[in-house]
Amino acid sequence: MTTTGTGEEPLSIGEVAERTGLSVHTLRFYEREGLLVGPVRRTSGGRRRYTAVDVDWLLICVKLRESGMPLSDLKRFAELVRQGPGNEAERLRLLDAHRQRVDTQIQALEECRSVIAWKVGVYAEHLARGEAGGLWDPRA
Amino acid sequence: MTTTGTGEEPLSIGEVAERTGLSVHTLRFYEREGLLVGPVRRTSGGRRRYTAVDVDWLLICVKLRESGMPLSDLKRFAELVRQGPGNEAERLRLLDAHRQRVDTQIQALEECRSVIAWKVGVYAEHLARGEAGGLWDPRA
DNA sequence: CTACGATCTAGAGCGAGGTCTAGATCAAGT
DNA sequence: ACTTGATCTAGACCTCGCTCTAGATCGTAG
Structure with a gap:
């Protein structure tokens, strides 16, 4: 489910922006705010490389935001997932x-x-x- | 429909706040912003006296806002009504x-x-x- | 007359959620 | 090597929609 597209190659921030509907600014902002489940991988040169998992999480974020969940709750949720099972x-x-x-x-x-x-x-x-x-x- | 309550006596800002769910601050703010259909009547002492018509309009405003209409559109609508028929x-x-x-x-x-x-x-x-x-x- | 709460005005302040800028770096095409 | 366009960071800035403050006034109950 929630197929993200091209199989497995990691995506650049611009590509993720296209796929999620968020701006690149917002993607960086969300990351800074700790809304992502894990730190985004980087290329040797420092550019972000998003995995399918990252994108799926972002797509969920979009739905939650779209339905009015405040960023603070989203952050809490991300923290819980980050903490792992339990x-x-x-x-x-x-x-x-x-x-x-x-x-x-x-x-x-x-x-x-x-x-x-x-x-x-x-x-x-x-x-x-x-x-x-x-x-x-x-x-x- | 949209019975406002006590028949015809004008209401104070506090009473209108109760009936509409808006705060008195917000009521004054809306007025300043030109969101009302007409200027609110005042007592000799300068206190606002809202009529049933004012309150009905405010109740509509509440519904429109609740459903996400921006204040700018609400203002435009108020202007149109203020201009009268046509x-x-x-x-x-x-x-x-x-x-x-x-x-x-x-x-x-x-x-x-x-x-x-x-x-x-x-x-x-x-x-x-x-x-x-x-x-x-x-x-x- | 005195108190006290509700209201008045003008204007400052605030929280949410981005959005944009500057200045530098990276990476791909020619 | 050079040009171009995407990305990088840190941090300033913006819009929206209220919300609150200060200091004065009104008006009603004792």
């Missing part, structure tokens, strides 16, 4: 709490959507009844 | 564009949720199979 229960708690937040967020958004859709309907109907609609405005 | 088409465009963004966002969140749920499942299963699980870790 703390799976905590990792689970962290993820599950986030999942619940996402569910809540989806519900909230759906409510927003219906309010907005209703207002859109009001305007659409108004316009359909003719631009010339005289007595209208009721503050909305 | 620009309904633009109001509609603005709202409808936002509705689409909300839909996209919901879809994205649902995808995130399923990725997260999958990972939660992986951990849960691992833990169920016994804490003592020896060979495990695969970087996640």
Whole structure:
């Protein structure tokens, strides 16, 4: 699953940026912040070489961020993984709490959507009844 | 719909804060930023008195913000309403564009949720199979 | 009249999450 | 060797959306 692309050759930061949708700046920033699971390998010349594992982790980060997980939680999660086996229960708690937040967020958004859709309907109907609609405005 | 409460008596900023969930600071901030549809009435002594219309507008603002509309768009929308009838088409465009963004966002969140749920499942299963699980870790 | 809490204005401060700059180095093409 | 473009580091800077402070005033309950 989560195939990263070209088999096994490590990728440059630019290539990873393309594949993850993060900017190279952000990739370096995330690394500095300790959001990665391990230190990224380097070439003899000092350039970063990302492995498929690195990229898979980043893709998960993207999903977690996209769904609103704060960097601090992401960092905590990365720390747990870095520590190795033994703390799976905590990792689970962290993820599950986030999942619940996402569910809540989806519900909230759906409510927003219906309010907005209703207002859109009001305007659409108004316009359909003719631009010339005289007595209208009721503050909305 | 959107009954605001006590019939018709204007409300103080504190009462509006309670009813909208915004802080009094934020209410003043929104006003300064031109996010309200009209200038808020004042008592002789200079205190704000919000009408039911003001509060209804604020409740809509809350929904739009909650669903991620930037303050700049909210401001634009307020300006359009302030200008009065004649620009309904633009109001509609603005709202409808936002509705689409909300839909996209919901879809994205649902995808995130399923990725997260999958990972939660992986951990849960691992833990169920016994804490003592020896060979495990695969970087996640 | 006195207290006390709520409100007022103007403006500073803050936390999150990047984003960009400068100046140097690396690596590949010609 | 030279040019070009990608990367490197450290650190400054930016936007967004509030949030808070100071110091004054209002208004209601004793």
